[in-house]
Amino acid sequence: MPEHEPTDDSLMERFDRNARRFSARDGILAMLVCAVVLVLVEGGSIAHQGKQLGGDVQGKVVRAVGAPTSWVAGKLPLNAQVNKVTAPLGPDADLGDSGGFASAATAAQSGQVPQVTPEAFSATELGERPPAKRPLRKVLVTGDSLSTPLDEQIARRLAPKGVEVVREPHLGTGLSKADLVDWGKLSVQQTRKQRPDAVVVFIGANEGFPMPGPGGHDARCCGAGWAAVYANRARRVMDAYRRAGQAHVYWLTVPTPRDAARAKITRVVNAAVTVAAQPWRSQVSVLDTVPIFTPGGRYRDAMEVDGRVQVVRRDDGIHFNDLGASTMADRVVAAMAADSSF
Secondary structure, three states, rough: OOOOOOOOOOOOHHHHHHOOOOOOHHHHHHHHHHHHHHHHHHHHHHHHHHHHHHHHHHHHHHHHHHHHHHHHHHHHHHHHHHHHHHHHOOOOOOEEEEEEHHHHHHHHOOOOOOOOOOOHOOOOOOOOOOOOOOOEEEEEEEHOOOOOOOHHHHHHHHHOOOEHHHHHHHEOOEOOOOOOOOOHHHHHHHHHHOOOOOOEEEOOOOOOOEEHHHHHHHHHOHHHHHHHHHEEEEEEEEHHHHHHOOOEEEEOOOOOOOOHHHHHHHHHHHHHHHHHHHHHHEEEEOOOOOHHOOHHHHOOEOOOEOEEEEEEOOOOOOOEEEHHHHHHHHHHOOOOOOEOOO
């Protein structure tokens, strides 16, 4: 008997045999049928994709095709029925009506969620070109006793350049104590009177006092509740000093003091100030003194200045002496030079 040739009954062989039954015309017809079904069922998706592609040639072509297909699909109920049938396959099945991004503006207006504005981002953080420098004609240096002799040192550097420096320290005051000065009111009065282009704030030597918190209960130092109240007060003062973006604020943190109890308060004050400035990081610069004068939060009287170790703090273990103020004034003026022309 003659031997038969072995046959290949693999899946590919069977696919090839079946595929030969169809002609090119059959393939084109199948593609047209698929296209018609897609238009009837998902015609609106073509127009949507065209909008996402933008204004280039490809986007214009897709939108030109999507306009009639969207119209046809809109006249038929097939799209709604398909969405209903395939809804369980999507990740957003029945999420309810609340919390969507579409309601973000309404939530912000009602005070539920604070809005983030462009002022919260500095150009350097975003990798953008810094804005053009604005002329610096008038600077207000203010705060508690920490602001002196810093105010004098800043004036010595800026006055020869034609910049007016207004020195206005308020000794013994603080944001957490309003018996001597209410800094919320004072900051508004100062800016209305002086209309400065920049404000340097150095305050925090007299903090730690209880403050009225939410619900009328006093917030006592130094937990998160007290820090939140302090940050809100600092934020109000910052907002006044920035003059709706017309002035740049340079707020100095407090270098770690010698006394351990004061150091604890200072740590919370500095954390609150950093949080307070977040809405206006392009307009409010927090200049951190801690890494410069007390690295790691450890107090020291002396540090290296001009190549040799020198004393930079007063005997009270809190304030700068003339050399410490001079060292910090250099940092402040350098920050100003990066933002303004003078």
